[in-house]
Amino acid sequence: xxEIRVKTSKRVEALNISELVEKATGGKQGSLLHVYTPHTTCxxxxxxxxxxxxxxxxxxxLERAVPANYPYRHSEGNSxxxxxxxxxxxxxxxPCLQGKPAFGTWQGxxxxxxxxxxxxxxxxxxx
Amino acid sequence: xxEIRVKTSKRVEALNISELVEKATGGKQGSLLHVYTPHTTCxxxxxxxxxxxxxxxxxxxLERAVPANYPYRHSEGNSxxxxxxxxxxxxxxxPCLQGKPAFGTWQGxxxxxxxxxxxxxxxxxxx
Amino acid sequence: xxEIRVKTSKRVEALNISELVEKATGGKQGSLLHVYTPHTTCxxxxxxxxxxxxxxxxxxxLERAVPANYPYRHSEGNSxxxxxxxxxxxxxxxPCLQGKPAFGTWQGxxxxxxxxxxxxxxxxxxx
Numbered sequence: 001x002x003e004i005r006v007k008t009s010k011r012v013e014a015l016n017i018s019e020l021v022e023k024a025t026g027g028k029q030g031s032l033l034h035v036y037t038p039h040t041t042c043x044x045x046x047x048x049x050x051x052x053x054x055x056x057x058x059x060x061x062l063e064r065a066v067p068a069n070y071p072y073r074h075s076e077g078n079s080x081x082x083x084x085x086x087x088x089x090x091x092x093x094x095p096c097l098q099g100k101p102a103f104g105t106w107q108g109x110x111x112x113x114x115x116x117x118x119x120x121x122x123x124x125x126x127x
Numbered sequence: 128x129x130e131i132r133v134k135t136s137k138r139v140e141a142l143n144i145s146e147l148v149e150k151a152t153g154g155k156q157g158s159l160l161h162v163y164t165p166h167t168t169c170x171x172x173x174x175x176x177x178x179x180x181x182x183x184x185x186x187x188x189l190e191r192a193v194p195a196n197y198p199y200r201h202s203e204g205n206s207x208x209x210x211x212x213x214x215x216x217x218x219x220x221x222p223c224l225q226g227k228p229a230f231g232t233w234q235g236x237x238x239x240x241x242x243x244x245x246x247x248x249x250x251x252x253x254x
Numbered sequence: 255x256x257e258i259r260v261k262t263s264k265r266v267e268a269l270n271i272s273e274l275v276e277k278a279t280g281g282k283q284g285s286l287l288h289v290y291t292p293h294t295t296c297x298x299x300x301x302x303x304x305x306x307x308x309x310x311x312x313x314x315x316l317e318r319a320v321p322a323n324y325p326y327r328h329s330e331g332n333s334x335x336x337x338x339x340x341x342x343x344x345x346x347x348x349p350c351l352q353g354k355p356a357f358g359t360w361q362g363x364x365x366x367x368x369x370x371x372x373x374x375x376x377x378x379x380x381x
Contacts (some may be wrong), residue, residue, distance in 0.1 A: 001158065001222050001229070031255065032288055032379055034159055036222050038231025040175040045340045048294040053327035054336045060327075061320050061337045066188050073180035073187075082174055082181045083188045090173045090234075091220050093345050095255050095290050095379045102255070102377060104292025107344075123229060125159055125222045127254060127381060128285060128349050128356070161286055163349050165358025167302040193315050200307035200314075209308045210315045213299045217361075218347050250356060252286055252349045254381060 002124040008042075008116035012063070014055035018108040021101070021124055028099045030126030036091040037122055041081035041115035043088030044122075049108025059112075062087065081114035088112045096126065129251040135169075135243035139190070141182035145235040148228070148251055155226045157253030163218040164249055168208035168242035170215030171249075176235025186239075189214065208241035215239045223253065256378040262296075262370035266317070268309035272362040275355070275378055282353045284380030290345040291376055295335035295369035297342030298376075303362025313366075316341065335368035342366050350380065 002024045008015055021035055037044055048054040062084050072079035092109055094101040111120060129151045135142055148162055164171055175181040189211050199206035219236055221228040238247060256278045262269055275289055291298055302308040316338050326333035346363055348355040365374060 001224060032381055034220060034222065036220070036229075038229065038234060040173070040181075040231065040233045046294070046344045047336055047340050051328055051330075053329070054294075054333065057326045057328050057333040058337050058340050065192055065319055072184045074178055074184050075180070076178075079181065079184040083185050086172045086174050086185050086215060087341060089216060089219075089343060092343075093220065093288060093290070093347065095288065095377045097255060102290075102292065104294065104375075106294045107292060121231070123222045127159055128351060161347060161349065163347070163356075165356060165361060167300070167308075167358065167360045192319055199311045201305055201311050202307070203305075206308065206311040209301055210312050213301050213312050213342060216343060216346075217300045220347065248358075250349045254286055 004122050005119055006111060007119050008113035011116055012059055013113040013116060014059060015111040016049050016108050017111050021109055024124050025099055025126050028126050030096050030099060032127045033094045033096050033101050034125040035109055035122060039120055041078050041085055042120055043085040043090060043112040044092045045088045045110050045112055046092050046107050048106045050106055078115040084114045131249050132246055133238060134246050135240035138243055139186055140240040140243060141186060142238040143176050143235050144238050148236055151251050152226055152253050155253050157223050157226060159254045160221045160223050160228050161218060161252040162236055166247055168205050168212055169247055170212045170217060170239040171219045172215045172237050172239055173219050173234050175233045177233055205242040211241045258376050259373055260365060261373050262367040265370050266313055267367040267370060268313060269365045270303050270362050271365050275363055278378050279353055279380050282380050284350050284353060286381045287348045287350050287355050288345060288379040289363060293374055295332050295339055296374055297339045297344060297366040298346045299342045299364050299366055300346050300361050302360045304360055332369040338368045
């Protein structure tokens, strides 16, 4: 179990953490990589890491479905972030070959910040 | 592989099962906790277990995106529940330290009931 | 780690891969089955494999929330597919008993094609 910390710089942001994750697990043996975030207003997803417009489209679509500005019950002004965190999920798992995640050509792991900017923890487990 | 059963009391409800899950795995060794529901009209998610309004906001947002009342094809009157189950997912995984899930301060595991009230099975695996 | 390939026949399609997955893992020992797709415009989900209308309702609901035809930034005409892939997720995990996934009565694993028709890889890991 390896814990890393990342800093986000906006309220809403898709931060590519693929290299950090690969560095943290490099050389270790295992057949499945588990990446987890212990927060409730950010999520994790795997998607295209080539054209940054893909992640912008994803964040924009989430905002259209779950607008930040809406009369939610929870009074901390970040209900949309909680909802988006549940829609993306708090973990991703990737099969590994000799400690290296078997990402597809276009895949990367993104921390989906929905209530930043903040420092966020990411917990990595190799099984 | 441990199976527990929980009862939901409404059609739509977010049931906090964190304590049940921790009790079921207590003392056992493992580095990853897997929680699974073998149903197709409920899901599992990890989110805030402090203010209950967060889960209400999540359920309300899912209902706005996928209304129960809509001319769906499936004729059993619970298509919205199937769709919401796919949006939340049928399992969650949490890293463990000495058999204890490494939840963040505000995190809990919720069974997301979308077609209750029912008795639901939850299958827990510690790896 | 077992890799299988499946062919989808439409742009958008829910392809039941349960039998292929069970055949690929048959007889092998493990307590958790992990199914992964290394692509960014398709996903995986577990839902009802009895009435095909359930999967149609799911695909239709995703299309209403994230229409294919919209002025997205990404210029390849498949932004909706990337967004839907993040909403469904790139992997599913199922507890296993003696190498057999502990599916519920109505459950099956579906490859959710959002930008087909294509040949898609599915990576299966048994832990």
